[in-house]
Amino acid sequence: MKSIVCIKRVPDSEARIRVGGDGVGIDPAGVKYVMNPYDEFALEEAIRLKEEAGDGLVTVLSVGPEESKEILRTALAMGADAALLLASPGSADGLVIARALAEEIGDREYDLILFGKQAIDDDNMQVPAMVAELLGLPCASVVVELEIEGRHAVAHREVEGGHEIVEFDLPAVVGAQKGLNEPRYPSLKGIMAAKKKPLDVKEISFTEPKVRIVALQEPPPRAGGEIVGEGPKAVPELVRRLRDRALI
Amino acid sequence: MARVLVYAETRDGELRPVASETVTAGGDLAEQLGGSVDVFLLGPPGMAQRAADLGRYGADRIFVAEDQSFSSYAAEAAVRFCEDLVGREAYDAVVFPASAQGKDLAPRTAARLDRGLATEVVSVGVDDGRPVATRPMFAGKAIATVAFSELPALISVRPNVFRPKERPADGSVEIVEIASEPTAQRVTGIETGDREALDVSEANIVISGGRGMKDPENWSVLEDLVEALGDDATLGASRAVVDAGWRPHSEQVGQTGKVVSPSLYFAVGISGAIQHLAGMRTAKTIVAINRDAEAPIFSVADYGLVGDLFEVVPALAAEIRRVRAGG
Numbered sequence: 001m002k003s004i005v006c007i008k009r010v011p012d013s014e015a016r017i018r019v020g021g022d023g024v025g026i027d028p029a030g031v032k033y034v035m036n037p038y039d040e041f042a043l044e045e046a047i048r049l050k051e052e053a054g055d056g057l058v059t060v061l062s063v064g065p066e067e068s069k070e071i072l073r074t075a076l077a078m079g080a081d082a083a084l085l086l087a088s089p090g091s092a093d094g095l096v097i098a099r100a101l102a103e104e105i106g107d108r109e110y111d112l113i114l115f116g117k118q119a120i121d122d123d124n125m126q127v128p129a130m131v132a133e134l135l136g137l138p139c140a141s142v143v144v145e146l147e148i149e150g151r152h153a154v155a156h157r158e159v160e161g162g163h164e165i166v167e168f169d170l171p172a173v174v175g176a177q178k179g180l181n182e183p184r185y186p187s188l189k190g191i192m193a194a195k196k197k198p199l200d201v202k203e204i205s206f207t208e209p210k211v212r213i214v215a216l217q218e219p220p221p222r223a224g225g226e227i228v229g230e231g232p233k234a235v236p237e238l239v240r241r242l243r244d245r246a247l248i
Numbered sequence: 249m250a251r252v253l254v255y256a257e258t259r260d261g262e263l264r265p266v267a268s269e270t271v272t273a274g275g276d277l278a279e280q281l282g283g284s285v286d287v288f289l290l291g292p293p294g295m296a297q298r299a300a301d302l303g304r305y306g307a308d309r310i311f312v313a314e315d316q317s318f319s320s321y322a323a324e325a326a327v328r329f330c331e332d333l334v335g336r337e338a339y340d341a342v343v344f345p346a347s348a349q350g351k352d353l354a355p356r357t358a359a360r361l362d363r364g365l366a367t368e369v370v371s372v373g374v375d376d377g378r379p380v381a382t383r384p385m386f387a388g389k390a391i392a393t394v395a396f397s398e399l400p401a402l403i404s405v406r407p408n409v410f411r412p413k414e415r416p417a418d419g420s421v422e423i424v425e426i427a428s429e430p431t432a433q434r435v436t437g438i439e440t441g442d443r444e445a446l447d448v449s450e451a452n453i454v455i456s457g458g459r460g461m462k463d464p465e466n467w468s469v470l471e472d473l474v475e476a477l478g479d480d481a482t483l484g485a486s487r488a489v490v491d492a493g494w495r496p497h498s499e500q501v502g503q504t505g506k507v508v509s510p511s512l513y514f515a516v517g518i519s520g521a522i523q524h525l526a527g528m529r530t531a532k533t534i535v536a537i538n539r540d541a542e543a544p545i546f547s548v549a550d551y552g553l554v555g556d557l558f559e560v561v562p563a564l565a566a567e568i569r570r571v572r573a574g575g
């Protein structure tokens with residue numbers, strides 16, 4: 001089983017986000033960066049599929065700055081076999097990233113391309129389906145269950161009120177949702193082994209982005225914070241206020 | 249004259265509730281651009297009759313593709329249908345719902361058309377005669393305004409944000425043949441839970457329980473409140489209780505769960521961690537019930553009630569029933 005897993009370096013979910021001086025990006029000062037949490041599910045699935053098959057190859061790709069080597073190294077320590085950073089100056093939208101990944105993946109041999117369902121920085125939820133379209137592959141996004149038998153795959157994807165069951169043949173694109181598996185932590189042995197695995201950097205150039213952020217703002221604070229009262233005796237007052245606002 | 253194209257979502261031959269919201273969002277944009285709204289949708293034979301209803305929300309022309317296989321989401325056919333329509337007419341924008349279907353369809357279409365896409369949009373506008381959109385990023389910790397360098401601009405709109413607006417228009421229905429091609433993937437079924445519960449991202453009222461609920465058995469307390477509030481209420485959960493296996497992941501609200509924008513959100517026994525707030529801070533009204541007066545959830549709640557949820561929630565359900573019965 002040969003898998004390619006696309007991973008992104010993003011601010012930690014706890015990070016406080018401040019708008020930077022340019023007014024269109026964030027101020028990176030004091031922000032801790034991690035592997036996008038959904039990408040951990042994608043990577044774990046790839047490693048498991050390789051382990052189950054008894055042989056195979058897991059390659060991780062990331063488009064981003066030099067610092068993304070850190071998450072690629074983590075991926076190698078978790079059990080990926082090889083890593084490649086696609087580095088480019090300039091800004092990118094979802095389609096630019098998808099093109100960069102599709103171009104790199106195009107010449108490779110693979111059974112599955114795995115993604116997180118969403119990057120928690122841009123919250124785009126675009127790249128997996130775009131790569132599938134660009135490579136002409138089937139695509140199941142937001143997958144919580146994946147079964148592969150030979151060249152045939154059955155995926156359960158989360159939809160409103162339940163799961164949709166999608167069937168397709170490999171090679172294919174899968175976007176991982178929480179629930180697909182429980183990602184492992186890198187072991188000490190894994191961390192040592194990672195040092196000997198290939199981590200390459202390739203300079204690329206981006207295509208023109210078609211979506212541009214023209215302003216980035218902090219959200220207006222919620223004017224909340226009113227305590228209606230304490231205990232069950234405050235319930236009638238709460239209900240009165242909700243009725244006044246025609247909410248119930 | 250400007251034209252906006254809207255994808256109306258269907259399932260099992262019925263329009264989904266987000267369809268009228270998406271048409272409304274398209275109408276908001278068309279109104280600002282000085283133009284009209286066209287709609288496209290797929291469904292089984294007979295779909296065309298149901299589709300006419302979208303005229304009420306501002307659909308001028310409605311293009312319908314009918315085929316038995318369109319009872320469930322047909323990704324590849326939908327992309328081709330959109331591509332055909334965009335090839336016929338110079339659309340300024342194509343609007344999708346940011347629902348499960350739309351989150352799949354919009355990026356596929358963007359790649360096919362080689363156009364930019366803004367997802368999870370919460371408002372649309374016009375700058376210099378061209379569409380712009382605002383969308384949350386970093387789980388709502390920042391709001392971006394985005395512009396598009398080429399038209400049509402592709403936009404998917406967050407469910408429950410664009411409330412359906414009556415905007416009567418022609419609503420003329422045209423059945424369109426789309427070439428059938430072998431598909432690389434097929435939806436073979438839908439599994440729903442025991443209860444046909446309203447999805448947490450679509451409900452108008454969400455009642456979420458957290459670790460303060462103590463035990464999965466205690467959810468009967470929240471279920472009773474859902475029942476008192478009626479058909480447009482549903483259950484949500486914090487990650488702590490989902491991770492504990494008390495509730496299904498489909499109910500999780502937050503950064504790694506669902507983002508919800510109901511009219512009314514109850515956080516019951518939830519502390520208000522930053523990742524939880526990311527999923528519900530855009531609710532119109534937030535009510536927090538927690539016995540710890542210092543819990544961070546109170547800083548975002550419109551109405552806070554300090555107390556033991558096992559006393560407060562049953563009293564709340566009873567009071568709601570009482571005032572509703574009293575008219």
Ligand SMILES: Cc1cc2nc3c(=O)[nH]c(=O)nc-3n(C[C@H](O)[C@H](O)[C@H](O)COP(=O)(O)OP(=O)(O)OC[C@H]3O[C@@H](n4cnc5c(N)ncnc54)[C@H](O)[C@@H]3O)c2cc1C
Binds near residue numbers: 487501504517
């Ligand atoms: C990468 C990442 C992603 C995450 N994503 C999410 C996410 O999507 N959604 C999410 O919710 N969390 C998420 N979290 C977890 C989050 O940080 C918190 O751990 C979680 O939200 C806590 O859940 P809780 O409020 O139910 O539990 P707790 O924080 O334990 O709070 C329980 C609350 O119940 C109150 N309580 C106890 N007993 C009673 C009683 N009898 N009556 C009234 N009140 C009572 C307590 O005062 C307390 O405030 C994420 C974390 C990480 C690291």
Ligand SMILES: Nc1ncnc2c1ncn2[C@@H]1O[C@H](COP(=O)(O)O)[C@@H](O)[C@H]1O
Binds near residue numbers: 039126128
């Ligand atoms: N810069 C990137 N490099 C590698 N993979 C990426 C990058 N951006 C997005 N992805 C992948 O695409 C998924 C969805 O991202 P997005 O569409 O940006 O929300 C992520 O979970 C990653 O798997």
